Amino acid sequence: QVQLVESGGESVQAGGSLGLSCAASGGTISSYSMGWFRQAPGKEREGVAGIGTFGRTMYADSVKGRFTVSRDNTKNTLVLQMNSLKPEDTAMYFCAATQTRWLLPPMNPSEYNYWGQGTQVTVSS
Numbered sequence: 659q660v661q662l663v664e665s666g667g668e669s670v671q672a673g674g675s676l677g678l679s680c681a682a683s684g685g686t687i688s689s690y691s692m693g694w695f696r697q698a699p700g701k702e703r704e705g706v707a708g709i710g711t712f713g714r715t716m717y718a719d720s721v722k723g724r725f726t727v728s729r730d731n732t733k734n735t736l737v738l739q740m741n742s743l744k745p746e747d748t749a750m751y752f753c754a755a756t757q758t759r760w761l762l763p764p765m766n767p768s769e770y771n772y773w774g775q776g777t778q779v780t781v782s783s
Contacts, residue, residue: 660685660772662753667777674743674781680736680753680774688731691760694738695767696749696779706751707738708763716763720746743781750776 666678678694693708707727708716715727726739736753754770764770 660687660690660755662755662772662774664751664753664774664777667751667779669780669782670743672743672745672781672783675739675741676743676779678738678740678751678753678777678779680738682734682736682755685755686731687729687734687736687755690755690757690772691763692727692729692736692753692755693763693765693767693770694727694736695752695754696747697752697776698749701749703752703767705765705767708765709736710761710763711759712761714762716765718765740779743779745781745783748779748781750778752776 661683663681691710694706695703697703724742728737753774755772756770
């Protein structure tokens with residue numbers, strides 16, 4: 659089984675940028691479809707960005723043009739680069755993985771079976 663550990667979350671001002679990392683162990687991320695999800699207090703977990711088996715990416719409409727998801731295979735790490743951050747981006751961010759070979763990554767958290775513990779992102783106005 660793959661283990662996932664997120665890092666990089668912190669407090670940042672609106673309009674700023676932040677990079678999140680999801681370090682994987684026990685598995686090679688290139689063989690997984692992976693995604694980033696976020697959850698604010700009192701709200702449901704929502705899909706943010708994902709990358710499929712062959713590198714196809716998907717983004718929530720709310721982050722298109724601002725966030726970029728990528729694999730760093732040399733570090734076995736999933737990266738989420740977040741630019742032009744908004745207060746509504748404030749949430750706990752989770753990375754997730756599935757061995758299902760999706761061409762396009764699903765944005766439904768129920769499709770993923772491996773999860774990290776999350777990293778907090780706070781965007782102040």
